[in-house]
Amino acid sequence: MNFLRKVGAVAWKDLRAEWRTREVFSAMFVFALLIIIIFNFALELRAENARVLVPGILWVAFTFSGMLGLNRSFIQEKDRGSLEGLLLCPVDRSAIYLGKMLANSALMALVAVFILPVSFVLFNLSFGALPMIVVVTALGTVGFAGVGTLFSAMAVNTRAREVMLPLLLFPVAVPLIIAAVKLTAGIMDGLPVAELARWWQLLIGFDAIFFTLSFMTFDYVIEE
């Protein structure tokens, strides 16, 4: 089996296990929806201010619900005792990281796929901006799950478990969230591509740098 097939096998295992129960996805989706509803009332969203506030609300919904999924990613393995099994598999640790990271990204992206149209309907936004926002969401999701998967593997081995992950991940993810919110807002406002170039650079740069670092250090985190 070559490397990519091993990565695929790990990711497929996670997604299939999730498909059997759909527990984590349901929790993430409903949580994201709740965030949108709470913000709607907390910030008194109206047609005039929706465009200003919705990008931020969307990213709070994506990242907070993503946090739920990232936490479950390793806690489930740990609780069922299947983490040892996974580590005993004749695959590189980096394949485990990549597989887990892909599964986590896919889960976050799937939540976004449902949340985006719902929020566009709820806040009366024009659907023309949707395709580009999907691209931003995909890149943001990969970046967030990239470091998130690494930190999740650490958090599961701490006394506080799921409490630890947001404390570690959010400070590090600040640049990613800034870039993603700026891009989402810029695309909704129909800003020219040149004006958004730096935010694309930041988003893609963040993804590349932290993916590389996480990929390199994952070995040390999972070592028993």
Added chain:
Amino acid sequence: MALRKDGWLWALGLLSFVGILVAGYLALVWAPPAEGFVGEAELAQRIFYFHVPAAWTGFLAFFVTFVASVAYLWKGGRKWDILAASSAEIGLVFTTMVVVTGPIWAKPTWGVWWTWSDPKLVTAAILWLIYFGYMMLRRMVEDDARRARFAAVLGIIGFADVPIVFGAARWWGQSVAHPIVVSGGGFDVAPRMLTVLMFSLAVFTLMYIVILTLRVRAEHLADAVESLKTRE
């Protein structure tokens, strides 16, 4: 006996203590009032002599943590872990000083305690949060070897994030309100003010080295006590 053996450390410690007192005198009395500042702002401006050195020392401390973290993952060895942890702890204290003195200066000068549009403020706050998380992570992991590995990974990722946070915050907030003391053409302050700043920087750095040495030593002693306890 111990005193003679640690003579140099005592001397450096004493030197940094006296140095801080002298720096206080220089900053509050000897340094000339800054041009263009009046009343409260003129007084508050003198925070600069502590604020900048604290920021520098905090950053230096986190850099040492980063280097020690890389060394730990690369070569292993408990001494690197101890160095990384001790330096992060001290860095956190100095960064706390930065984010506390900053608003005290900003209120009379800018009229607000805090502004999100200044990248240095935002970076300092995020830096504080990252290393607070670092300290928490250390407390939350039971196993020594695992704690060291996790902390080292965070020590690397956290430090790599700093320039990115700074860049992002600079693009995000259009206006840069922070005074620029060091520009391309050299130092932008009166010679006497520069003397005080340089003195203060030296003293803070010395103090960092002394505290770090003490902290590292305390940790090694704790290890020694632990191994004595488990021997019998």
